[in-house]
Amino acid sequence: MKNSVVVITGGNGGIGNIVVNKLLKENSKVIVLDINETNNLEIKNHPNYEFLKTDVTDYKQIEKVHDIIKNKYQHIDYLISMAGVNMKSEVGGLKSITIEDIDKSIKLNLNSHIYLVKIMLDLLKIKNTDEMKSIIIISSINAISTYGLPAYSAAKSGLYGFMHSVVNELGESNIRINTISLGTVPHMHQEVKGDEYFENYIKDIPIKKFVRPTDVADTIYALLEITKCINGQNIILDMGQSL
Ligand SMILES: NC(=O)c1ccc[n+]([C@@H]2O[C@H](COP(=O)([O-])OP(=O)(O)OC[C@H]3O[C@@H](n4cnc5c(N)ncnc54)[C@H](O)[C@@H]3O)[C@@H](O)[C@H]2O)c1
Secondary structure: OOOOOEEOOOOOOOOOOHHHHHHHHHHEEEEEEEEOOOHHHHHHHOOOEEEEOOOOOOEEEEHHHHHHHHHHHHOOOOOEEEEOOOOOOHHHHHOOOOOOHHHHHHHHHHHHHHHHHHHHHHHHOOOOOOOOOOEEEEEHHHHHHOOOOOOHHHHHHHHHHHHHHHHHHHHOOOOOEEEEOOOOOOOOOOOOOOHHHHHHEOOOOOOOOOOOHHHHHHHHHHHHHHOOOHHHHHHOOOOOOOO
């Protein structure tokens, strides 16, 4: 990964921070697009870290950062589309979700990923080599099971359809695209024992352990750099939770 240019959205979240840290340790140049800046000083002060404040639901902001990246680096090697959250009102299902939150959730959890890939695509194509480029989009096992969150789950399953629909088009330019569907991933600082929310989910997991952000970082690294034959797949990372 040395000297690779990686763009990651949502890179300052609980999972994103750990992924960014791993990519920096692998000597990549990491450009984070997020609405929030990290408060992790090890990341913030790293010479290969760059933060471009971006609301990914606004395609004009993505176009602006596209131009900044184009001027500075001319190309991207890897694109990781991770920004996503569910809306509070959808936790109670259809009876509580507001119409406004349906739109917000679909815009963030589905549309923004399509905007990002469409707008950044020419930067992934630029280098005229036989090298493969790679896109990873972060989905959720909400897309394949019965965990509620109607708009979030619909959006996360829409990401599979999007990924399948563009795999041939991207393949012509040596670009791989995959989705990773995460099960429950407690952040590094979150204590699992004694927490009602996590204790409820761990009951469904055959091996009584959660996937942690470091596992997500290792899987992303492997998908980008080691298992380069994987293309057009949805990789489920959930310790068997969704079975
Ligand atoms: N943690 C889990 O249990 C879990 C489970 C399944 C899927 N996921 C998925 O993994 C990804 C990361 O989750 P996380 O747990 O790190 O969440 P998080 O809330 O800690 O991080 C989300 C990040 O996205 C950023 N973001 C939110 N709206 C944005 C916008 N409009 N534009 C740009 N950035 C924006 C936030 O600032 C934050 O840095 C998400 O796509 C989430 O749906 C997480």
